[in-house]
Amino acid sequence: MSEDDERQQSPPSDLDFVSNKARNCNATGSGSGHPEFQSAYPDQVLENVLENVLHFLTSKRDRNAASLVCKSWYRVEALTRSELFIGNCYAVSPARATARFTRVRALQLKGKPRFADFNLMPPDWGAHFNPWALAMAKAYPWLEKVHLKRMTVTDDDLATLALLLLGFKELVLVCCDGFGTSGLAIFVNECRQLKVLDLIDSEVSDDETDWISCFPEGESHLESLIFDCVECHINFEALERLVANSPSLKKLRLNRYVSIGQLYRLMIRAPQLTHLGTGSFSPSEIAGQGDQEPDYVNAFAACKSLVCLSGFREIIPDYLPAIYPVCANLTSLNFSYANITAEQLKPIISKCHKLQVFWVLDSICDEGLQAVAATCKELRELRVFPVDPREDGDGPVSEVGLQAISEGCRKLQSILYFCQRMTNAAVIAMSKNCPDLVVFRLCIMGRHRADPVTGEPMDDGFGAIVMNCKKLTRLAVSGLLTDKAFDYIGQHGKLVRTLSVAFAGDSDMGLKYVLEGCPQLQKLEIRDSPFGDAALRSGLHHYYNMRFLWMSSCRLTPSGCQEIARAMPRLVVEVIRSADEEEMDDAVEILYMYRSLEGPRTDLPKFVTIL
Amino acid sequence: MVSKFGLANAPSSSNCTIYLGRLTMEVNYENGLNLKATELRLGLPGSDEPEGQTTPRPNKRTSSEISSSGLTDDGNDDHQASAPPAKAQVVGWPPIRSYRKNCIQAKKNEVEGGTGRYVKVSVDGAAYLRKIDLHVYGSYPELLEALEKMFKLTIGAYSEREGYNGSEYAPTYEDKDGDWMLVGDVPWEMFISSCKRLRIMKGSEARGLGCV
Secondary structure (H helix, E strand, O other), X not given: OHHHHHHHHOOOOOOOOHHHHHHHHHHHHHHHOOHHHHHOHHHHHHHHHHHHHHOOOOOHHHHHXXXXXXXXXXHHHHHHOOEEEEOOOOOOOHHHHHHHOOOOOEEEEEOOOHHXXXXXXXXXXXXXXXXXXXXXXXXXXXXXXXXXXXXXXXXXXXXXXXHHOOOOOEEEEEOOEOEEHHHHHHHHHHOXXXXXXXXXXXXXXXXXXXXXXXXXXXXXXXXXEEOOOOOOOOOHHHHHHHHHOOOOOOEEEEOOOOOHHHHHHHHHHOOOXXXXXXXXXXXXXXXXXXXXOOOHHHHHHHOOOOOEEEOOOOOOHHHHXXXXXXXXXXXXXXXXXXXXXXXXXXXXXXOOOOOOEEEEEHHHHHHHHHHHHHHOOOOOEEEEEOOOOOOOOOOOOOHHHHHHHHHHOOOOOEEEEEEOOOOHHHHHHHHHHOOOOOEEEEEEOOOOOOOOOOOOOOHHHHHHHHHHOOOOOEEEXXXXXXXXXXXXXXXXXXXXXXXXXXXXXXXXXXXXXXXXXOOOOOEEEEEOOOOEHHHHHOOOOOHHHOOEEEEEOOEOOHHHHHHHHHHOOOEEEEEEOOOOOOOOOOXXXXXXXXXXXXXOOOOOOOOEEEO | OEOOOOOEOOOOOOOOOOOOOOOOOOOOXXXXXXXXXXXXXXXXOOOOOOOOOXXXXXXXXXXXXXXXXXXXXXXXXXXXHHXXXXXXEEOOOOOOOHHHHHHHHHHHHHHXXXXXXXXXXXXXXXXXXXXXXXXXXXXXXXHHHHHHHHHOOOOOEEEOOXXXXXXXXXXXXXXXXXXXXXXXXXXXXXXXXXXXXXXXXXXXXXXHHHHO
């Protein structure tokens, strides 16, 4: 009560000794003459012990569990939670969050659902950071770290963070939009304690502001600077000065406007880097004859701590041998913007014995994947992206590559694989060879495509995955799939938390199998599949346990969705129309529903209706 | 080309794609042949799946509708004309973020050299900037003539030794390194690939270049 009120105003303290606290409380208690303090003394000791113990609890699931034990634990847990994670920014309001958790140092927020990345959601749907920025600035002036994913952040929000939060240290924006280089300029200029600025896959508008020059002069605390997604020129001289003044810099990922010559100059100033994004990896102009090219090999050789390499945004493959010196130490290599052939890959990959994470374009073909399988025995995560992302494009990778990977990389935990053809046999082989799989995302780019060898649907392949990969928590399916595939998932996918479905299934039964069979399901995203109102009803027992359900271009009707909304008051049921569609009629274009403590949000755009 | 089911496709101009399991045929009516009337389908009798659509829908057209704008949203529409007419693409499929699609597309453009390469052009003293597509021009004289027409000024003749003589204007460009260079010094192809924006300088600043 009163003690809690006191705490609300003070910054998070280091661990207090139990005895000190108890003594203070006693003194306060007797001083103010509150009789309940005397009798509550044993409970107070317990709370203090609890507080000290709970400081060590970091996992959010553990903390959520602890907070449910009793009121006392709830209170103490709320006081000691320093990292606040909110998986859906609309599930709880800033006011409610700041009221419960008073000593937060780090905030992580997620906004739009993933399908928004693929233009399935009209723009300006929501997920504005603004109300959170203002609330944080008031409630947590000591806030150090903000991590946002799929949120709209304005230049003003960046200014708020920079100006009102002294000692702000870390900003990570993943798949965000709404801000530009002028916002960045203010932010970097005002955050004198900044350690981390990571802009990942975000859309940054070019306001023609030279934000790199806005970093303060003199020594900086910068440890990580990632701006490979920023599509504008930067002031290289200013960047060079910044890197030279940042002795703690470990992670640097440049955008494609940095040439290889400029990369060289940065690398020789920062041989301590552990993570490097190389920028364009091509010269600004074709090197003339007789021009002295810098010794790129030497520059890479000097970076003895380099473990993670990415970039290669406009690669000239002739320069690839420069990275040979670091290959043996690499644990992560991202070639997913480098259109290279198998022949160009082989000399590199054959040296990468320690590689655990590999992202690549399918330009390397099945042959390139075979080379990966031959060397990278420690591989945990593989992502193969298409050079030609069309349904009927060329398919340089196939079941052959997948089979090879499954045989060579037995420790594989996560795979994302785009292809034009795939067989059940190869998928089944992977399910048996890679039992540690946690994430299996296969995208056969042609819709409704069957097994080209047997003519069968892909049911058995995905069935084998859920049956044999006992640790599987994330699954994305594709190809021709009947309800049988979903029956398998419902029966065996007991740990599945995230499921992505597109152009699959025959009837309502498909969705029913999943909703009734997967108790851990939290995120379900479905598009263009024949699931209707009856199927939706079968999940009523489970929707409060889920973060969200997305269904677009399925067979839902407004009345079906209305039924759900009526049955579940704590569920926000959004019906979203494409921006240019007319008002409600018989079919629901997009259903997006999520549990929330707040009820309908107040920042609805015109094209969203809440039932 | 004869399909797996022994149906002879219309000659030359038809686009036919066959999928096992769910027979969808696109038919091109250009030759006047209406194959649709005689097509064999594996769908249920009476269900009529219009071309390109995915699942049958109650009343409305789908939102994941055919996107005629194609793959990229970088505003360059002319490149569609050069690519072969592909099957119409569905919005958001395959699920690749537009940033990634644009990057790969941009690379393809640079490699093929076939599509728009828009750069901003500013003229000292002008109220607003313009944008031109460098790929439209094949050489420096063509580019300079176009600039002269666009901004109603005279640029003068280029000489390696003296830069631009004969007028108070000098065309310059910003290269990949961020340096401002005089237009005309490097071969045309190299210029196209490294030019990020153009600035037509005026007055004493411009004349100064000629003396370097």
